[in-house]
């Protein structure tokens with residue numbers, strides 16, 4: 297029996313490494329390195345890697361804020377040949393899910409999220425569910441963070457270095473993500 301009570305740290309690391317493979321593939325394409333896998337009772341059911349962050353004049357003029365790794369994995373889950381029981385699934389993401397992805401995960405019925413590193417700029421998993429309507433409040437979601445955190449951060453910094461080399465100038469940490477706000481707290485990433 298493989299249930300969430302009996303899930304071990306070694307299981308989490310094993311599946312997070314598969315999510316990291318997805319993030320690495322995204323990085324190879326120049327995309328923001330985030331990967332995700334959804335696992336049901338020890339079996340990988342679907343996977344996704346971030347797309348839509350590479351601009352291509354005439355084809356993509358705007359960074360996609362929808363094609364996140366978690367959303368792509370959830371979409372792939374819909375066509376999984378094996379019957380899916382969302383409550384038995386664990387979603388592994390190399391980065392804390394954003395508000396959009398967190399909402400989609402809640403609605404999907406998946407009850408366990410494991411992620412590698414926190415996103416102080418755009419993470420959505422810390423929102424107060426108790427103040428939300430019953431569908432979210434009673435989701436029973438469990439979150440575990442920090443699994444393979446350093447490995448995921450290494451990919452993140454490779455991405456930043458790659459962007460710096462490609463643009464020939466220091467990357468603006470704000471614009472790297474194509475978003476607004478106060479930017480990444482890099483010191484937090486660097487030294488932990």
Ligand SMILES: [Zn+2]
Nearest residue numbers: 364393394397
């Ligand atoms: Zn997201």
